[in-house]
Amino acid sequence: MVFEEVDLKARTLTINFASSKSSTVHIGQGILADPETWTFLNGTTQLALITNPTVRELYGELIQRVLPHNADVFEVNDGEEYKTLESYTALVDSLIRHQYKRNSSIVALGGGVIGDLAGFVAATYLRGVRLIQVPTTLLAQVDSSVGGKTAVNHIRGKNLIGAFHQPEHVVIDTTTLDSLPQRIYAEGLAEVVKYGVIDDAGLFCWIERNQEAILARDPRALQHAVTRSCEIKAKIVERDELESGVRMLLNFGHTYGHGIENAAGYGKLLHGEAVSIGMVLELELSVRLGLCSRDTADRVKRLLASLNLPTRLPNALAAQDIESAMQHDKKATDTQFRFVLVRNLGNAVADYVSDFGLIRAILMETS
Amino acid sequence: MVFEEVDLKARTLTINFASSKSSTVHIGQGILADPETWTFLNGTTQLALITNPTVRELYGELIQRVLPHNADVFEVNDGEEYKTLESYTALVDSLIRHQYKRNSSIVALGGGVIGDLAGFVAATYLRGVRLIQVPTTLLAQVDSSVGGKTAVNHIRGKNLIGAFHQPEHVVIDTTTLDSLPQRIYAEGLAEVVKYGVIDDAGLFCWIERNQEAILARDPRALQHAVTRSCEIKAKIVERDELESGVRMLLNFGHTYGHGIENAAGYGKLLHGEAVSIGMVLELELSVRLGLCSRDTADRVKRLLASLNLPTRLPNALAAQDIESAMQHDKKATDTQFRFVLVRNLGNAVADYVSDFGLIRAILMETS
Numbered sequence: 001m002v003f004e005e006v007d008l009k010a011r012t013l014t015i016n017f018a019s020s021k022s023s024t025v026h027i028g029q030g031i032l033a034d035p036e037t038w039t040f041l042n043g044t045t046q047l048a049l050i051t052n053p054t055v056r057e058l059y060g061e062l063i064q065r066v067l068p069h070n071a072d073v074f075e076v077n078d079g080e081e082y083k084t085l086e087s088y089t090a091l092v093d094s095l096i097r098h099q100y101k102r103n104s105s106i107v108a109l110g111g112g113v114i115g116d117l118a119g120f121v122a123a124t125y126l127r128g129v130r131l132i133q134v135p136t137t138l139l140a141q142v143d144s145s146v147g148g149k150t151a152v153n154h155i156r157g158k159n160l161i162g163a164f165h166q167p168e169h170v171v172i173d174t175t176t177l178d179s180l181p182q183r184i185y186a187e188g189l190a191e192v193v194k195y196g197v198i199d200d201a202g203l204f205c206w207i208e209r210n211q212e213a214i215l216a217r218d219p220r221a222l223q224h225a226v227t228r229s230c231e232i233k234a235k236i237v238e239r240d241e242l243e244s245g246v247r248m249l250l251n252f253g254h255t256y257g258h259g260i261e262n263a264a265g266y267g268k269l270l271h272g273e274a275v276s277i278g279m280v281l282e283l284e285l286s287v288r289l290g291l292c293s294r295d296t297a298d299r300v301k302r303l304l305a306s307l308n309l310p311t312r313l314p315n316a317l318a319a320q321d322i323e324s325a326m327q328h329d330k331k332a333t334d335t336q337f338r339f340v341l342v343r344n345l346g347n348a349v350a351d352y353v354s355d356f357g358l359i360r361a362i363l364m365e366t367s
Numbered sequence: 368m369v370f371e372e373v374d375l376k377a378r379t380l381t382i383n384f385a386s387s388k389s390s391t392v393h394i395g396q397g398i399l400a401d402p403e404t405w406t407f408l409n410g411t412t413q414l415a416l417i418t419n420p421t422v423r424e425l426y427g428e429l430i431q432r433v434l435p436h437n438a439d440v441f442e443v444n445d446g447e448e449y450k451t452l453e454s455y456t457a458l459v460d461s462l463i464r465h466q467y468k469r470n471s472s473i474v475a476l477g478g479g480v481i482g483d484l485a486g487f488v489a490a491t492y493l494r495g496v497r498l499i500q501v502p503t504t505l506l507a508q509v510d511s512s513v514g515g516k517t518a519v520n521h522i523r524g525k526n527l528i529g530a531f532h533q534p535e536h537v538v539i540d541t542t543t544l545d546s547l548p549q550r551i552y553a554e555g556l557a558e559v560v561k562y563g564v565i566d567d568a569g570l571f572c573w574i575e576r577n578q579e580a581i582l583a584r585d586p587r588a589l590q591h592a593v594t595r596s597c598e599i600k601a602k603i604v605e606r607d608e609l610e611s612g613v614r615m616l617l618n619f620g621h622t623y624g625h626g627i628e629n630a631a632g633y634g635k636l637l638h639g640e641a642v643s644i645g646m647v648l649e650l651e652l653s654v655r656l657g658l659c660s661r662d663t664a665d666r667v668k669r670l671l672a673s674l675n676l677p678t679r680l681p682n683a684l685a686a687q688d689i690e691s692a693m694q695h696d697k698k699a700t701d702t703q704f705r706f707v708l709v710r711n712l713g714n715a716v717a718d719y720v721s722d723f724g725l726i727r728a729i730l731m732e733t734s
Binding site for chain 2: 046092097120127157327
């Protein structure tokens with residue numbers, strides 16, 4: 001599909017889980033400001049809006065005007081370094097002080113940090129209250145807001161503490177992407193490319209063909225990239241809510257990526273940037289293991305580079321520090337790492353790799 | 368059934384949940400020391416034993432001898448006042464420092480505090496690892512170890528932070544009850560009486576008839592009381608894992624009870640003691656609302672008293688403080704409280720009560 005053919009009408013996806021829960025994902029231009037979007041909140045008695053100062057400045061008033069119930073606003077500082085147990089504790093304390101009850105709703109308005117943190121609060125406050133995700137970055141819209149993963153970081157690693165808690169609704173307004181700084185927009189594209197590589201060669205080719213429109217944030221290009229990404233993620237998490245199988249594919253680029261992100265220190269490399277480098281490294285691993293052709297690996301690398309994403313490790317990063325950080329990740333066991341390996345565009349497999357020498361060599365060569 | 372007819376052979380109950388998870392409950396005399404009990408841990412690579420100094424002293428060595436894998440022992444101080452986010456954070460830090468992976472197992476060895484706290488760690492560490500409950504108090508054996516509720520307290524209320532996380536196995540050795548101090552044993556009986564009142568008039572009558580054997584901790588009496596309680600709890604949580612319906616019945620005595628426990632300050636009144644008083648108050652509420660006969664209420668109260676359980680509020684407790692604490696509980700909304708009301712022995716119903724005057728009057732009269 002070329003982007004000219006994309007329908008700009010708002011879309012709704014429903015994700016049904018085995019546990020009888022379901023998530024509804026609303027995608028469209030300008031839907032944040034439309035009171036019709038929020039009718040599912042009718043009857044709410046307590047509404048907590050968790051956000052950061054930057055996003056509040058941009059959308060706080062707008063959203064409070066259209067919500068069917070007054071919201072208490074709780075702010076968290078902006079940045080990955082605040083996705084901590086300390087911020088979590090402060091939010092829980094606030095909800096308790098405001099006597100939030102079990103039938104209250106939490107709206108997470110912001111990027112991945114806000115979504116993960118507010119999501120973990122919703123997962124554990126009174127053993128779980130209703131969660132609505134309102135992602136305002138591309139990364140959060142195509143990835144972290146859908147599927148129910150919530151978490152906070154620990155000094156030793158990303159997302160080491162968390163829970164699965166499905167949002168009842170995800171409200172994705174693609175016009176919020178217009179206000180993103182260039183780097184923040186680009187890091188989201190890394191995850192869109194990821195969907196192409198692991199599941200949908202057609203999506204990958206569409207990105208290749210429409211790079212300019214995508215980089216120009218053409219509304220139709222955004223609508224297609226976000227909708228297709230959410231469709232793929234929805235299909236995968238519906239089959240495997242708790243990541244015991246196929247959902248692991250979504251971690252493509254993240255085994256190296258989390259190690260890189262953590263070793264660099266939060267804020268130095270953005271999550272999507274680390275994943276971009278991680279995908280290049282994991283493609284190299286796939287090539288070395290004889291699964292993937294060099295051509296395919298190069299083709300992905302070229303696309304990432306032309307989307308303004310990094311494809312090499314920063315000079316300042318030592319391979320040893322990355323490997324040590326990888327050891328602390330959820331994807332490591334004592335004797336092996338779980339990787340997503342690519343066979344072809346749209347065809348990937350999760351597997352364990354225990355050849356530490358090879359894993360290290362690839363780190364050394366790419367830095 | 369009279370207790371002489373109870374079979375002392377070990378029992379196994381399996382609880383199947385809609386989410387396709389299941390819990391296996393093993394109940395028997397001396398099963399803690401039997402290596403056969405622990406074969407489900409074969410193949411485990413990392414095993415964390417979370418316990419407190421008192422329980423470690425009693426069973427630490429014994430259990431470490433029979434476990435099929437070396438366990439790291441992590442201690443938490445003894446007492447409800449340590450069931451906090453601080454203790455939780457310290458445990459998570461320890462697991463991360465020891466590089467515990469996603470395929471590791473957590474064994475909670477102790478009473479309700481250890482089970483709830485270690486359970487919350489297992490629910491959230493790396494978004495959830497395997498949990499084995501080994502309850503050593505009557506309260507934990509008949510109630511808190513089964514059904515997957517995990518939590519920590521907040522200064523403003525009990526269990527305000529937590530998650531549902533089913534233990535894969537629950538190992539209940541009734542010989543551990545021999546070592547319990549009298550008050551700790553008696554508080555567990557409050558929950559056994561609760562099962563009789565809400566679901567099984569036969570169990571209630573059996574307790575009435577066998578009070579002496581129960582108080583003497585006769586092995587057959589213990590086996591029957593624990594097995595029957597677990598069967599009832601299993602039946603209820605299997606139908607309603609996340610407490611959206613019938614599971615609420617298990618909160619009989621807990622609406623007033625949590626308020627009383629919290630207002631008294633942890634450690635003053637034990638949980639089961641507060642629930643005993645709470646049941647008396649909620650029976651009174653049921654009588655005043657015309658649902659229950661005075662005779663039935665008096666009969667339950669007599670049984671609780673003869674099991675050495677309190678049935679009146681301590682003089683030092685102000686009705687106002689209890690009511691204020693109740694407001695912070697999960698069972699409160701802005702305009703009403705959810706109570707479990709009794710119609711007959713074995714027949715109860717969860718309902719909202721908004722007559723704050725009546726709720727308060729009962730508190731005033733019983734103090």
